[in-house]
Amino acid sequence: MTPPATPPPGDDALTLDRAHVFHSWSAQGALAPLTIAGGLGCEVWDDAGRRYLDFSSQLVNINIGHQHPRVVAAITEQAGLLTTIAPGHAHLARGRAAQRITQHAPDGMNKVFFTNGGADANENAIRMARLHTGRDKIVSGYRSYHGNTGAAVVATGDWRRVPNEYASGHVHAFTPYLYRSDFWAQDEAQECERALAHLHRVLQCEGPSSVAAILLETIPGTAGVLTPPPGYLAGVRELADRYGILIILDEVMVGFGRTGQWFAFDGFDVRPDLVSFAKGVNSGYVPAGGVIISDEIAATFDERVFPGGLTYSGHPLAMAAIVGTLDAMADEGIVENARRVGAEAIGPGLAALAEKHPSIGEVRGLGVFWALELVRDRETREPVSPQSMVIVRDGCLARGLLPFTADNRIHVVPPCVVTTDEVATALAVYDEVLTTLEESL
Structure with missing residues (x-):
C-alpha cells in the first residue's frame, strides 16, 4: 500500500x-x-x-x-450484501459474531448484547446488574477508566470523572498497586490482603445489600497496566458471592489477545457475571462493543423487558468485522x-x-x-x-x-x-x- x-x-x-x-x-x-x-x-x-x-x-x-486483509474482505463482502439493519431483526452476521465471542467465554455465558463501543457496553452492564439484583450501587476502582457516558464515566476513577459526575449510586475503592501502595504493603501478598480488606470495609460501610455490582478492569489499563496480584480477583469473587453482589469485568482494553489470552481473566482465578468488551474484538475497524451475559442474568429478561437499546446494536458491518477478526486470530x-x-x-x-x-x-x-x-x-x-x-x-x-x-x-x-x-x-x-x-x- x-x-x-x-x-x-x-x-x-x-x-x-x-x-x-x-x-x-x-x-x-x-x-x-x-x-x-x-x-x-x-x-x-x-x-x-x-x-x-x-x-x-x-x-x-x-x-x-x-x-488486515481478512477483516477488510469481511467488511467488503458484508457491504455488498446488507450494509445496515434495525437491531430488532435477526441477521446472520450478528448471530455469527455472538457465537464466535461466546465460544471464548466461560461456560454458562451464552448471550451477547451488542453496543457501539466500550463506554455503552459498561453502561448497559451496569443497567443489567441493577435490574437483575434490584440494587443500585456500583463499586469501582479509583484507578480506572470505564468510558465517557453517563454512568460509565462516573464509575471511572480518574480525573475525567470529576467534571462529569451527574449519575448517582457510584462508590469507589482503592485497588492494588504495589509500586505506589495505598496500604503500606511490602510485597504482593500484603498488597492483596490489604486491598481485599479495604474493599470489604467499603462494602460493609456502604451496606452490602445496596450494592449491585463490583465493576473492575481485569487489568487497569489507562491507569498504568496494573496487573493484580495473585489471589486478588479470586478474593473479590469470594466477597461478591458472600453478599450476593455481581462482578462486571471490563475487558474493553485487555480482551481478545492483548494479554496473550482470549480474555485477560483467563489468566486469573475468577469467573465474572458480566463482561464488557470492545476495541480488540474487531480492532475498531467498524465501531463495536458489547456485554457477555451469564445465563442467569439473561434469564431475568426472558419475561421482563430489558429497557435498553441502540439503533446500531449489532450493525452488520461491525459484526462482519468481528467474525473476520476472531476467525483470523484463531487461524493465524x-x-x-x-x-x-x-x-x-x-x-x-x-x-x-x-x-x-x-x-x-x-x-x-x-x-x-x-x-x-x-x-x-x-x-x-x-x-x-x-x-x-x-x-x-x-x-x-x-x-x-x-x-x-x-x-x-x-x-x-x-x-x-x-x-x-x-x-x-x-x-x-x-x-x-x-x-x-x-x-x-
Missing part, C-alpha cells in the same frame, strides 16, 4: 481538521495532531509518506494490526503470538532497559500490554514531569515510533501481530529516548 497523492491546497487533512473537527479530552486552540494517511500491519504513515511503527495500537485497540495463532512475544521479547527487553536506565522505576505487564513507569529518582519514586514526557513523546516520533504515553508512563502496547524484529526496533528507540531524557533530569 502506498501513500495517496498530495491533496490540493486547502483540502489537506490537517487544514480541514483544524477548521472543523472538535477533539476529545483537549483544549482546542493549540492542537496540532499528527496526520495519518494509511497503515498496514504494525505501521502507519503520514501524508508525506513518513512511516511510524505503531506501538500505541492507536488507543490500544488495533490488536490484529492495521488493514495471533493470541499465541502476543503471549510468546511478550514472554520472549518485550518482557526481557524492557527488563534490560530497566537495568540500564535509572529513570525506569518499574516495568509491569504481560502479552503485548506493558508499562514503563518513569521517575526522577528511584529511591523517592518521584514521577518525571509532564515536560519530561513531552521529551519522550517527541523523541519517539522523531525516531519513527508512535508511542502511547500517559502521566509519567510509556505504555508498550503494539498490535498482537507484532514481530520480534519490530520489538527490537522499538526497544532501540526507547533506549535512545530514555538516554536523552536522563540527560535532562
